[in-house]
Amino acid sequence: xxxxxxxxxxxxxxxxxxxxxxxxxxxxxxxxxxxxxxxxxxxxxxxxxxxxxxxxxxxxxxxxxxxxxxxxxxxxxxxxxxxxxxxxxxxxxxxxxxxxxxxxxxxxxxxxxxxxxxxxxxxxxxxxxxxxxxxxxxxxxxxxxxxxxxxxxxxxxxxxxxxxxxxxxxxxxxxxxxxxxxxxxxxxxxxxxxxxxxxxxxxxxxxxxxxxxxxxxxxxxxxxxxxxxxxxxxxxxxxxxxxxxxxxxxxxxxxxxxxxxxxxxxxxxxxxxxxxxxxxxxxxxxxxxxxxxxx
Numbered sequence: 001x002x003x004x005x006x007x008x009x010x011x012x013x014x015x016x017x018x019x020x021x022x023x024x025x026x027x028x029x030x031x032x033x034x035x036x037x038x039x040x041x042x043x044x045x046x047x048x049x050x051x052x053x054x055x056x057x058x059x060x061x062x063x064x065x066x067x068x069x070x071x072x073x074x075x076x077x078x079x080x081x082x083x084x085x086x087x088x089x090x091x092x093x094x095x096x097x098x099x100x101x102x103x104x105x106x107x108x109x110x111x112x113x114x115x116x117x118x119x120x121x122x123x124x125x126x127x128x129x130x131x132x133x134x135x136x137x138x139x140x141x142x143x144x145x146x147x148x149x150x151x152x153x154x155x156x157x158x159x160x161x162x163x164x165x166x167x168x169x170x171x172x173x174x175x176x177x178x179x180x181x182x183x184x185x186x187x188x189x190x191x192x193x194x195x196x197x198x199x200x201x202x203x204x205x206x207x208x209x210x211x212x213x214x215x216x217x218x219x220x221x222x223x224x225x226x227x228x229x230x231x232x233x234x235x236x237x238x239x240x241x242x243x244x245x246x247x248x249x250x251x252x253x254x255x256x257x258x259x260x261x262x263x264x265x266x267x268x269x270x271x272x273x274x275x276x277x278x279x280x281x282x283x284x285x286x287x288x289x290x291x292x293x294x295x
Contacts, residue, residue, distance in 0.1 A: 004018075004151075004159065004161065006018070006153045006157070006159070016153045016154050016157070017153075018151040018152065018153055018159070019151070019152050019153075020076055020077060020128045020151070020152070021076055021128075021150075021152060023076060024074050024075060024076040027074050027076065027126060027150055028046070028059055028060065028074045030158065031060070031072070031074070031126060032046055032060055035060070035062055035072075038160060039062075039064075039070075039072075039124060039148075039160075039225055039226065040064060040065050040223075040225060040226030040227065040295075041062035041063065041064045041065075041070050041072070041124075042062055042063045042064075042107075042108065043060070043062050044060075044061040044062050044063060044103055044104065044107050044108075045058075045060070045061045045103060045107075046059070046060055047059065048060075048061050048103075050089065050092050050096075051096070051099075052092060056088070056089065056092075058071055058073075058089045058093075059072055059073050059074050060072035060073075060074075061093075061100075061103065063104060063108065063112065063116070064122060065221065065223075065226065065227045065268045066117055066120070066214045066216055066221050066223075066227070067112065067115045067116055067117045067216075068116075068117040068120040068121055068122055068144075068214065069093055069094075069100055069116060069117075069118070069121045069122070070121070070122045070123075070124060071086055071089045071090050071093060071121070071122070071123050071124070072123075072124045072125075072126065073085055073086040073089070073123070073124075073125050073126070074125075074126045074127065075125070075126075075127040075128065076127075076128055077127070077128040077129065078127060078128060078129045078130065078131065079127060080131070080133070080134070082125045082127055083123075083125055083134060083137060083138065083141075083145065083147075086123040086125055086145075087123065087141065087143060089123075090121055090123050090143065093121060094118065094121060097116075097118060100116070101113045101116060104116060117214070117216065119215075120144055120167075120168060120214050121143075121144065121168075122144045122145070122146065123143060123144065123145045123146070124145075124146045124148060124225075125145070125146070125147050125148065126148045126150055126160075127147075127148075127149065127150070128149070128150065128151075129149055130147050130149065130163050130164075134147060134163075134164075135147065135163060135164045138164050138166050139164070139166055141166070141168075142168055143166075143168045144166065144167050144168040144212065145164070145165075145166050145168075146162060146164070146165045146166075146225060147162070147163040147164045147165075148160055148161065148162055148163065148225065149161045149163050160225075162210050162224055162225055164210065165210035165211075165212055165224065165225070166212070167212040167213060167214075192277070193234040193236075193237075193239065195278075196234070196239055196275060196276075196277070196278065196281065197231075197234055197239060199278065199281055200231060200239060200241065200275065200281060201213075201231075203281060203285065203288060204222045204229050204231075204288060205222070207288060207289060207292040208224075208292060210224055211223070211224065211292075212224075216267075218232070218233075218266040218267070219231060219232050219233075219242075219266045219267040221267060221268070223295065224292070224295045225295065226244070226295045227244065227267070227268045227269065227295065228243065228244050228269075228291045228292045228294065228295035229241055229242070229243055229244075229269065229288065229291055229292075230242045230266065230267025230268055230269055231267075232266050232267065237276060238274050238275060238276045239274075239275045239276075240272060240273070240274060240275075241272070241273045241275065241284070242260070242265060242266070242267045242268065242269035242270070242271065242272055242273075243269045243271040243272075243273060243287055243288070243290075243291035244268070244269045244270075244271075244291045244294050244295055245269075245271045245287050245290045245291040245294060246270075246271070246294075247259035247260075247261060247270050247271045250271060250287065255274065256273065256274055256280065256283065257271060257272065257273055257274070257287070258271075258272040258274070259271065259272075260272045269291065271287065271291070273287060
Protein backbone atom coordinates (compact mmCIF):
# COMPACT_ATOMS: atom_id res chain seq x y z
CA UNK A 1 0.00 0.00 0.00
CA UNK A 2 1.10 3.57 -0.68
CA UNK A 3 2.86 5.42 2.14
CA UNK A 4 1.12 8.69 1.25
CA UNK A 5 -0.88 10.26 4.10
CA UNK A 6 -3.27 13.18 3.55
CA UNK A 7 -4.27 15.67 6.25
CA UNK A 8 -6.97 18.35 6.43
CA UNK A 9 -5.51 21.45 8.09
CA UNK A 10 -8.76 23.37 8.64
CA UNK A 11 -9.45 23.75 12.34
CA UNK A 12 -6.48 21.68 13.34
CA UNK A 13 -4.90 18.67 11.63
CA UNK A 14 -7.10 15.71 10.83
CA UNK A 15 -6.02 12.75 8.75
CA UNK A 16 -8.17 12.00 5.71
CA UNK A 17 -8.27 8.22 5.54
CA UNK A 18 -7.77 6.59 2.13
CA UNK A 19 -10.32 4.12 0.80
CA UNK A 20 -11.01 1.92 -2.18
CA UNK A 21 -13.93 2.45 -4.54
CA UNK A 22 -17.21 0.74 -3.79
CA UNK A 23 -17.01 -0.95 -7.19
CA UNK A 24 -14.50 -1.25 -10.03
CA UNK A 25 -16.98 0.52 -12.33
CA UNK A 26 -16.73 3.66 -10.18
CA UNK A 27 -13.00 4.00 -10.91
CA UNK A 28 -13.48 3.19 -14.58
CA UNK A 29 -16.27 5.73 -14.98
CA UNK A 30 -14.29 8.51 -13.30
CA UNK A 31 -11.14 7.85 -15.35
CA UNK A 32 -13.02 7.56 -18.65
CA UNK A 33 -14.85 10.84 -18.03
CA UNK A 34 -11.55 12.62 -17.25
CA UNK A 35 -8.98 10.48 -19.06
CA UNK A 36 -7.02 13.28 -20.72
CA UNK A 37 -6.66 15.20 -17.45
CA UNK A 38 -5.78 12.17 -15.32
CA UNK A 39 -3.65 10.11 -17.71
CA UNK A 40 -2.88 12.31 -20.72
CA UNK A 41 -4.86 9.89 -22.91
CA UNK A 42 -7.70 10.72 -25.31
CA UNK A 43 -10.70 8.47 -24.68
CA UNK A 44 -11.83 6.24 -27.55
CA UNK A 45 -14.07 3.45 -26.26
CA UNK A 46 -15.39 1.70 -23.15
CA UNK A 47 -15.99 -2.06 -22.81
CA UNK A 48 -14.69 -2.63 -26.35
CA UNK A 49 -15.66 -6.13 -27.51
CA UNK A 50 -12.81 -7.95 -29.26
CA UNK A 51 -13.43 -10.36 -32.11
CA UNK A 52 -11.70 -13.59 -31.15
CA UNK A 53 -12.70 -17.19 -30.27
CA UNK A 54 -12.25 -16.64 -26.51
CA UNK A 55 -14.07 -13.30 -26.57
CA UNK A 56 -13.37 -10.51 -24.12
CA UNK A 57 -13.92 -6.81 -23.48
CA UNK A 58 -11.19 -4.19 -23.19
CA UNK A 59 -12.12 -1.93 -20.27
CA UNK A 60 -10.96 1.28 -22.00
CA UNK A 61 -9.19 2.17 -25.22
CA UNK A 62 -7.40 5.45 -25.84
CA UNK A 63 -4.69 7.30 -27.74
CA UNK A 64 -1.95 9.06 -25.79
CA UNK A 65 -0.21 12.39 -26.43
CA UNK A 66 2.24 10.75 -28.82
CA UNK A 67 -0.55 8.95 -30.74
CA UNK A 68 0.36 5.57 -29.22
CA UNK A 69 -2.53 3.10 -28.68
CA UNK A 70 -3.43 2.61 -25.02
CA UNK A 71 -5.23 -0.30 -23.35
CA UNK A 72 -6.47 0.52 -19.84
CA UNK A 73 -7.58 -2.16 -17.39
CA UNK A 74 -9.03 -1.55 -13.92
CA UNK A 75 -9.26 -3.53 -10.69
CA UNK A 76 -10.96 -2.32 -7.51
CA UNK A 77 -8.35 -3.96 -5.27
CA UNK A 78 -5.30 -6.12 -5.91
CA UNK A 79 -5.46 -8.66 -8.72
CA UNK A 80 -2.60 -10.79 -9.97
CA UNK A 81 -4.34 -11.27 -13.31
CA UNK A 82 -4.75 -7.67 -14.44
CA UNK A 83 -1.35 -7.43 -16.16
CA UNK A 84 -1.70 -10.69 -18.10
CA UNK A 85 -5.24 -9.78 -19.06
CA UNK A 86 -4.06 -6.43 -20.37
CA UNK A 87 -1.20 -8.02 -22.31
CA UNK A 88 -3.68 -10.40 -23.94
CA UNK A 89 -5.71 -7.43 -25.13
CA UNK A 90 -2.59 -5.61 -26.35
CA UNK A 91 -1.64 -8.64 -28.43
CA UNK A 92 -5.10 -8.65 -29.98
CA UNK A 93 -4.88 -4.92 -30.66
CA UNK A 94 -1.55 -5.07 -32.47
CA UNK A 95 -2.87 -7.97 -34.58
CA UNK A 96 -5.98 -5.97 -35.57
CA UNK A 97 -4.53 -2.57 -36.47
CA UNK A 98 -7.19 -1.82 -39.07
CA UNK A 99 -9.96 -2.15 -36.48
CA UNK A 100 -8.17 0.26 -34.16
CA UNK A 101 -7.47 2.75 -36.96
CA UNK A 102 -11.16 2.67 -37.88
CA UNK A 103 -12.07 3.43 -34.26
CA UNK A 104 -9.61 6.34 -34.14
CA UNK A 105 -10.93 7.65 -37.46
CA UNK A 106 -14.51 7.56 -36.16
CA UNK A 107 -13.67 9.29 -32.86
CA UNK A 108 -10.78 11.63 -33.69
CA UNK A 109 -10.64 11.93 -37.49
CA UNK A 110 -8.55 10.71 -40.40
CA UNK A 111 -5.45 12.74 -39.47
CA UNK A 112 -5.13 11.09 -36.04
CA UNK A 113 -5.78 7.64 -37.57
CA UNK A 114 -2.91 8.11 -40.04
CA UNK A 115 -0.42 8.96 -37.26
CA UNK A 116 -0.95 6.05 -34.86
CA UNK A 117 2.41 5.09 -33.31
CA UNK A 118 2.41 1.29 -33.48
CA UNK A 119 6.00 0.99 -32.24
CA UNK A 120 4.97 2.00 -28.72
CA UNK A 121 1.53 0.62 -27.67
CA UNK A 122 0.91 1.02 -23.94
CA UNK A 123 -0.88 -0.87 -21.19
CA UNK A 124 -2.04 1.12 -18.15
CA UNK A 125 -3.30 -0.92 -15.19
CA UNK A 126 -5.25 1.10 -12.60
CA UNK A 127 -5.81 -0.83 -9.37
CA UNK A 128 -6.18 -0.44 -5.64
CA UNK A 129 -2.72 -1.92 -5.16
CA UNK A 130 -0.02 -4.08 -6.69
CA UNK A 131 2.29 -6.69 -5.24
CA UNK A 132 6.07 -6.64 -5.43
CA UNK A 133 5.73 -9.53 -7.88
CA UNK A 134 3.66 -7.32 -10.19
CA UNK A 135 6.34 -4.62 -10.13
CA UNK A 136 9.03 -7.20 -10.89
CA UNK A 137 6.97 -8.83 -13.65
CA UNK A 138 6.45 -5.66 -15.71
CA UNK A 139 10.23 -5.23 -15.92
CA UNK A 140 10.51 -8.66 -17.51
CA UNK A 141 7.99 -8.02 -20.29
CA UNK A 142 9.07 -6.42 -23.56
CA UNK A 143 6.11 -4.04 -23.48
CA UNK A 144 5.32 -0.49 -22.30
CA UNK A 145 3.38 -0.92 -19.06
CA UNK A 146 2.31 1.56 -16.37
CA UNK A 147 1.05 0.36 -13.00
CA UNK A 148 -1.09 3.08 -11.38
CA UNK A 149 -2.36 2.84 -7.81
CA UNK A 150 -5.51 4.80 -6.95
CA UNK A 151 -7.00 5.88 -3.63
CA UNK A 152 -10.06 7.92 -2.79
CA UNK A 153 -9.64 10.48 0.00
CA UNK A 154 -12.94 11.55 1.51
CA UNK A 155 -15.69 12.31 -0.98
CA UNK A 156 -13.94 14.86 -3.17
CA UNK A 157 -10.40 13.67 -3.86
CA UNK A 158 -8.70 10.84 -5.70
CA UNK A 159 -4.98 10.17 -5.79
CA UNK A 160 -3.09 8.41 -8.60
CA UNK A 161 0.40 7.09 -8.00
CA UNK A 162 2.65 5.60 -10.70
CA UNK A 163 4.01 2.48 -9.00
CA UNK A 164 6.04 1.33 -12.02
CA UNK A 165 6.52 2.53 -15.60
CA UNK A 166 8.46 0.51 -18.15
CA UNK A 167 9.19 1.27 -21.79
CA UNK A 168 8.84 -1.58 -24.26
CA UNK A 169 12.03 -2.68 -26.02
CA UNK A 170 10.82 -2.17 -29.56
CA UNK A 171 13.15 -1.69 -32.52
CA UNK A 172 12.49 2.03 -32.52
CA UNK A 173 13.21 2.23 -28.81
CA UNK A 174 16.52 0.50 -29.44
CA UNK A 175 17.41 3.08 -32.03
CA UNK A 176 16.48 5.80 -29.56
CA UNK A 177 18.95 4.39 -27.06
CA UNK A 178 21.75 4.05 -29.61
CA UNK A 179 21.20 7.54 -31.02
CA UNK A 180 21.13 10.35 -28.56
CA UNK A 181 17.52 10.66 -27.33
CA UNK A 182 16.34 9.37 -30.72
CA UNK A 183 17.71 12.45 -32.47
CA UNK A 184 19.92 12.35 -35.60
CA UNK A 185 23.31 10.79 -35.05
CA UNK A 186 26.20 12.88 -33.83
CA UNK A 187 27.86 12.73 -37.26
CA UNK A 188 24.99 14.85 -38.61
CA UNK A 189 25.15 17.39 -35.80
CA UNK A 190 27.78 19.85 -34.84
CA UNK A 191 29.95 18.62 -31.98
CA UNK A 192 28.51 21.20 -29.60
CA UNK A 193 24.90 20.32 -30.43
CA UNK A 194 25.60 16.59 -30.11
CA UNK A 195 27.07 17.07 -26.63
CA UNK A 196 24.22 19.36 -25.62
CA UNK A 197 21.64 16.81 -26.82
CA UNK A 198 23.34 14.09 -24.78
CA UNK A 199 23.35 16.31 -21.69
CA UNK A 200 19.65 17.16 -22.09
CA UNK A 201 18.77 13.48 -22.48
CA UNK A 202 20.70 12.61 -19.32
CA UNK A 203 19.11 15.46 -17.37
CA UNK A 204 15.53 14.53 -18.33
CA UNK A 205 15.96 10.81 -17.72
CA UNK A 206 17.60 11.55 -14.38
CA UNK A 207 14.69 13.53 -12.93
CA UNK A 208 13.20 10.48 -11.23
CA UNK A 209 12.22 6.83 -11.42
CA UNK A 210 9.76 5.82 -14.07
CA UNK A 211 10.76 8.34 -16.76
CA UNK A 212 10.24 6.77 -20.18
CA UNK A 213 11.21 8.00 -23.63
CA UNK A 214 9.11 7.78 -26.80
CA UNK A 215 10.60 8.57 -30.21
CA UNK A 216 8.54 10.23 -32.91
CA UNK A 217 9.79 11.59 -36.23
CA UNK A 218 9.31 15.24 -35.17
CA UNK A 219 10.36 14.98 -31.51
CA UNK A 220 11.30 12.73 -28.61
CA UNK A 221 8.85 12.71 -25.67
CA UNK A 222 9.88 12.16 -22.05
CA UNK A 223 6.97 11.01 -19.91
CA UNK A 224 5.82 9.73 -16.58
CA UNK A 225 2.16 8.88 -17.15
CA UNK A 226 1.98 12.04 -19.27
CA UNK A 227 4.57 13.86 -21.37
CA UNK A 228 6.53 16.43 -19.40
CA UNK A 229 9.13 17.33 -22.06
CA UNK A 230 9.44 17.07 -25.83
CA UNK A 231 12.84 17.58 -27.45
CA UNK A 232 12.94 18.58 -31.11
CA UNK A 233 15.80 17.67 -33.49
CA UNK A 234 18.60 20.21 -33.01
CA UNK A 235 18.89 23.19 -35.28
CA UNK A 236 22.29 24.56 -36.28
CA UNK A 237 22.69 26.73 -33.21
CA UNK A 238 20.02 25.68 -30.71
CA UNK A 239 17.97 22.85 -29.26
CA UNK A 240 14.26 23.38 -28.50
CA UNK A 241 12.57 21.71 -25.54
CA UNK A 242 8.82 22.08 -24.96
CA UNK A 243 7.74 21.69 -21.33
CA UNK A 244 4.43 21.24 -19.48
CA UNK A 245 5.29 24.07 -17.06
CA UNK A 246 2.75 26.89 -17.15
CA UNK A 247 4.26 29.82 -19.13
CA UNK A 248 2.14 32.27 -17.10
CA UNK A 249 3.97 31.22 -13.95
CA UNK A 250 7.44 31.67 -15.45
CA UNK A 251 9.44 34.86 -15.85
CA UNK A 252 10.01 34.63 -19.59
CA UNK A 253 13.47 35.60 -20.83
CA UNK A 254 13.78 36.60 -24.51
CA UNK A 255 16.03 34.18 -26.37
CA UNK A 256 15.69 31.54 -23.62
CA UNK A 257 12.02 30.91 -22.79
CA UNK A 258 8.88 31.57 -24.85
CA UNK A 259 5.13 31.07 -24.45
CA UNK A 260 3.99 29.01 -27.47
CA UNK A 261 0.38 28.60 -26.34
CA UNK A 262 -1.78 28.52 -29.45
CA UNK A 263 1.24 28.47 -31.75
CA UNK A 264 2.04 25.51 -33.97
CA UNK A 265 4.90 23.43 -32.58
CA UNK A 266 5.97 19.80 -32.34
CA UNK A 267 5.22 17.77 -29.24
CA UNK A 268 3.26 18.82 -26.18
CA UNK A 269 3.83 21.63 -23.71
CA UNK A 270 3.34 25.39 -24.02
CA UNK A 271 6.66 26.55 -22.57
CA UNK A 272 9.47 26.54 -25.11
CA UNK A 273 13.04 26.52 -23.79
CA UNK A 274 15.86 27.39 -26.21
CA UNK A 275 19.21 25.83 -25.37
CA UNK A 276 22.38 27.00 -27.11
CA UNK A 277 25.12 26.03 -24.68
CA UNK A 278 25.76 24.03 -21.50
CA UNK A 279 25.04 26.95 -19.17
CA UNK A 280 21.55 27.26 -20.72
CA UNK A 281 20.92 23.70 -19.59
CA UNK A 282 21.93 24.63 -16.05
CA UNK A 283 19.44 27.52 -16.14
CA UNK A 284 16.73 25.15 -17.41
CA UNK A 285 17.04 22.55 -14.65
CA UNK A 286 14.46 24.19 -12.39
CA UNK A 287 11.99 24.38 -15.29
CA UNK A 288 12.62 20.70 -16.09
CA UNK A 289 11.85 19.78 -12.47
CA UNK A 290 8.67 21.87 -12.42
CA UNK A 291 7.42 20.25 -15.61
CA UNK A 292 8.27 16.77 -14.28
CA UNK A 293 6.34 17.48 -11.09
CA UNK A 294 3.31 18.65 -13.08
CA UNK A 295 3.14 15.54 -15.30
